[in-house]
Structure formats: C-alpha cells, structure tokens
Amino acid sequence: MFKKFAGISLLLILLLMITACSSGNNSNAESDSSNNTSTASVGNEAVKNEKLIVYTNANSDGRGEWLIEKAKSAGFEIELVGAGGADLANRLIAEKNNPIADVVYGLNNMLYENLKTEKVLTKYDPKWALEVEPGLNDPEGYYHGLVKQAILLGYNPNTFxxxxxxxxxxxxxxxxxxxxxxxxPTMLGQITPQLVVAGILTRYEDPKGELGISKEGWNDVKLLFDNGVGAVEGEDFYANLASGKTPLGAVVSGTLSKKEEQYKVKAGIVSPQIGVPMIVEHVAIIxxxxxxxTAERFVEWMGAAEVQGEFxxxxxxxxxxxxxxxxxxxxxxxxxxxxxxxxMDWEFIAKNIGKWVEKIELQIMQ
Incomplete structure (x- = not known):
C-alpha cells in the first residue's frame, strides 16, 4: 500500500515539474515577443529595421508627420529631411561619394533623370511597381511612381x-x-512654368533644330509669351483667375481643391487631345x-496599395x-x-530644360 502511495506521489511531482517548465517556456516566448517591436518577419527570419534618413520635398501640410507615424506603426524609424526639389537634387549629387540619405521621394521626373545621370540612385523594383499605371515608372528601374500631379490649363467659368x-x-x-x-509662364525658376513650356516645345522635337527644337517650336513659344500677361512675384495666380484679372492659366491638380475652397470659384479644366503634362512624385533608393x-523593405511598404490608398x-x-x-x-x-x-520624353527634357529656360529668359522674354 505504501509503495502504491509513493508511486502516485512521485507521478504527481513529475506532472507538477512538467507543468512548471511548460509555463516557464510560455512566459519566455511572450517576453521575447514583447521585446521584438523593432523587428519584422521575412520568411522564417526576424530582421531589424535600421533608422533611415529620407530626403523629400513632399512633407508639407501634415504629409511628413503622417508618414512618420504610419512608418513607426509598421516598424520603421525614419528621419525626414525636407527642402525644395532642386535643392535636394543638388544636395544628393554633392553627397554622392559619401551619401547621407538612404531614400528619396517626392521629386519629379526631370530631377530623377538628373540623379540617374549622376549615378545617385540604385536600381530596385518593388513588387508594387507592377500595379503602377503603365508609363509612369522609370523603365530602367531606378525610380517608381507614388503620386500623380497634372499641370492643367484652367479657366474662370464666369468668363468662359x-x-x-x-x-x-x-x-x-x-x-x-x-x-x-x-x-x-514667366516664373521659369519654378517647376510648373517649366513644364508648361516643355509641354509645348516637346511637340516640336527636332534633332537638327536649336537645342533639339524646330524653328516652328521656338516661334510658338515666343507667341506664348508675347500674347500673355506676365506672372507677378508674390501674386497667387488662382486669385487672378477667380477675380477675372487673368481668367486663364496653369493650375496644379494637387492644389486645385484647396484653391477652389479658398477663392470660392471652381475652375473649368481644359482636356487637350494630346494630353496634359503629368509629373509624378516618385521614390528611389540612394x-x-x-x-x-531596410531601405528596400521601407520602399516596399511605402508604395504598397494599402498605404498609398490611405494617403x-x-x-x-x-x-x-x-x-x-x-x-x-x-x-x-x-x-x-x-x-x-x-x-513626354523626360530624359530629353531633363537634358535641355536648363538651356531652354536660359534662351527664353535672355532672348524671348526681353
């Protein structure tokens, strides 16, 4: 009887030990899981996301803060460095032998073409690139489309x-x-006027013409400036459109709704048969x-349909x-x-836009 009781007691002790060990393992697993907030899972491996320096010209109006918070919730720590597009491009070129940035986003096609020429970017094709509208990604795989911006010809609906x-x-x-x-489009230091001019000149591309443009093309651009009203520094064109002072001119799709709300006039939009200059904010890896x-994982996350849809x-x-x-x-x-x-042949435009602007400012607008 005693031997039977002793056997039962020994079995109970063993069961208690097994339960305790099992409970301890579960506790350690939960502890490990709670400490892995900065890691992501790729296949069966855990990877750590390093802090990224991200250059952008598209962080205004709360967009930068939104991206930082969304990225944080996805396991990324990013530091945004914001500046104008041209300034960022020049900075990236200056830093190309000792890069500071890891990722750049928001710049337009012309600036990315310059960065490609200067070998500032590295090729990377995210999975979502196949979901981007055809013709918007760089065909060589250096930069990929995030947000479309159309350069539109708008008009005051009370005038026309x-x-x-x-x-x-x-x-x-x-x-x-x-x-x-x-x-x-006289403010040729800005991207929108440059694109208006490029949208006309590229219709007259001629390898034998001056700066790659036929004589007819340059005649058209001269007429464009001779028959229009020059932009005035500090004036908001949309205010002039709304008042009827200059009821026709260029508007950017991304700012259209705010301007309409601000000035209480909904602009009419022209839809040329040839199309409109369409610039795209892209993302690329340095x-x-x-x-x-980490940069590749961030780009995969940032450009995904879910994130871009929320944005x-x-x-x-x-x-x-x-x-x-x-x-x-x-x-x-x-x-x-x-x-x-x-x-639009962006490579052709990027190579020539500076020379076109110089010719217009020195010879046509005088």
Missing part, C-alpha cells in the same frame, strides 16, 4: 464656358480672343546606402498605383477620369 474656352495651350496664342487674358535591405484619401491626391487609386476621393477620380498624360 466649355465651348468658348480654349481646347489646348496652343490656342491661347493662336486665337486673338485669348490675347491678354492668360498668365504666361546608391551607396549602408542600409539597403490618397487623407490628402486628396491621385495615386500612381492603380489599386490604391480606388481609394481616392470622388472629386479627384472625376478630375482624372477626363485627363490623359501627354507623352
């Missing part, structure tokens, strides 16, 4: 109707009815970054990612439903 408004930029200077009623794997809904933008575009606001969808991108 869809029938009486011009149908293309070329009508502004060819039809006497519009003489003196549009703002000429050549020489010591955090390449579009929050900031009234139109994503380049076609799946994300489903979450864009209805007003933005309606605007882009009537627009198509004008074919």
């Amino acid at each position: 109707t869809a029938e009486t408004a011009p149908k293309d930029w070329t009508e502004l200077y060819k039809n006497p009815a519009f003489k003196g009623k549009y703002e000429a 050549n020489g970054t010591k955090k390449k794997e 579009a809904a929050k900031f009234n933008s139109m994503p380049a990612n076609t799946k994300a575009a489903e979450n864009a606001n209805d007003s933005v969808k309606e605007l882009y439903s009537n627009l198509k991108a004008q074919p």
Whole structure:
C-alpha cells in the first residue's frame, strides 16, 4: 500500500515539474515577443529595421508627420529631411561619394533623370511597381511612381464656358480672343512654368533644330509669351483667375481643391487631345546606402496599395498605383477620369530644360 502511495506521489511531482517548465517556456516566448517591436518577419527570419534618413520635398501640410507615424506603426524609424526639389537634387549629387540619405521621394521626373545621370540612385523594383499605371515608372528601374500631379490649363467659368474656352495651350496664342487674358509662364525658376513650356516645345522635337527644337517650336513659344500677361512675384495666380484679372492659366491638380475652397470659384479644366503634362512624385533608393535591405523593405511598404490608398484619401491626391487609386476621393477620380498624360520624353527634357529656360529668359522674354 505504501509503495502504491509513493508511486502516485512521485507521478504527481513529475506532472507538477512538467507543468512548471511548460509555463516557464510560455512566459519566455511572450517576453521575447514583447521585446521584438523593432523587428519584422521575412520568411522564417526576424530582421531589424535600421533608422533611415529620407530626403523629400513632399512633407508639407501634415504629409511628413503622417508618414512618420504610419512608418513607426509598421516598424520603421525614419528621419525626414525636407527642402525644395532642386535643392535636394543638388544636395544628393554633392553627397554622392559619401551619401547621407538612404531614400528619396517626392521629386519629379526631370530631377530623377538628373540623379540617374549622376549615378545617385540604385536600381530596385518593388513588387508594387507592377500595379503602377503603365508609363509612369522609370523603365530602367531606378525610380517608381507614388503620386500623380497634372499641370492643367484652367479657366474662370464666369468668363468662359466649355465651348468658348480654349481646347489646348496652343490656342491661347493662336486665337486673338485669348490675347491678354492668360498668365504666361514667366516664373521659369519654378517647376510648373517649366513644364508648361516643355509641354509645348516637346511637340516640336527636332534633332537638327536649336537645342533639339524646330524653328516652328521656338516661334510658338515666343507667341506664348508675347500674347500673355506676365506672372507677378508674390501674386497667387488662382486669385487672378477667380477675380477675372487673368481668367486663364496653369493650375496644379494637387492644389486645385484647396484653391477652389479658398477663392470660392471652381475652375473649368481644359482636356487637350494630346494630353496634359503629368509629373509624378516618385521614390528611389540612394546608391551607396549602408542600409539597403531596410531601405528596400521601407520602399516596399511605402508604395504598397494599402498605404498609398490611405494617403490618397487623407490628402486628396491621385495615386500612381492603380489599386490604391480606388481609394481616392470622388472629386479627384472625376478630375482624372477626363485627363490623359501627354507623352513626354523626360530624359530629353531633363537634358535641355536648363538651356531652354536660359534662351527664353535672355532672348524671348526681353
């Protein structure tokens, strides 16, 4: 009897020991899990995301703060360095032999082409690149589209109707009815006026012409400036459109809704048959970054349809990612439903835009 009791007691002790060990292992697993907040899982391996330095010209109006918080919740720590697009591009070129940044986003096609030429970027094709609207990514894989921005010809609906408004930029200077009623793109230190000019000049590309443009193209640009009203430093063009002072001119799709709300005038939009200059905010990885794997994971996350869709809904933008575009606001969808991108040779434009601007400022606008 005693032996039987002793055997039962020994069995109970063993069971208690096993339970205690099992409980201890569960506790350690939970502890390990709670301490791995800065790691991500890739396959069966845990990877740590290093802090990234991210250069951008697209962090205003709360966009930068939103991205930092969203990235943090996804396991990324990022430090944004914000400046104008041209300034950032120049800084990246100056730093190319000893890069500080790991990722850059928000710049336009022309600036990215310059960065490619200077070997500032490294190739990387994120999975979501296949979801981007055809023709918007760099075909060589150095940069990929996030947000579309259309350069539009807008008009005051109290001055013109869809029938009486011009149908293309070329009508502004060819039809006497519009003489003196549009703002000429004279602020050529800015991207939007440069793109208006590029949208006209690239229609007349000629390898034998001056700076790659035929004589007809340069004649057209001269007429554009001769028949328009020069922009005035410090004046908001949309205010002049709304007041009727210059009821025709360039507006940017990304700022359109705010301007309409601010000035209580909903601009009419021209949809040229050739299309409109469409610039795209892109993302790219810096050549020489010591955090390449983290940078790749960040780019994969940032450009994904879910993230870009949330961004579009929050900031009234139109994503380049076609799946994300489903979450864009209805007003933005309606605007882009009537627009198509004008074919633009960005490499050609990037190589020549500085020379074009110089010629216009020194010979045409004088």
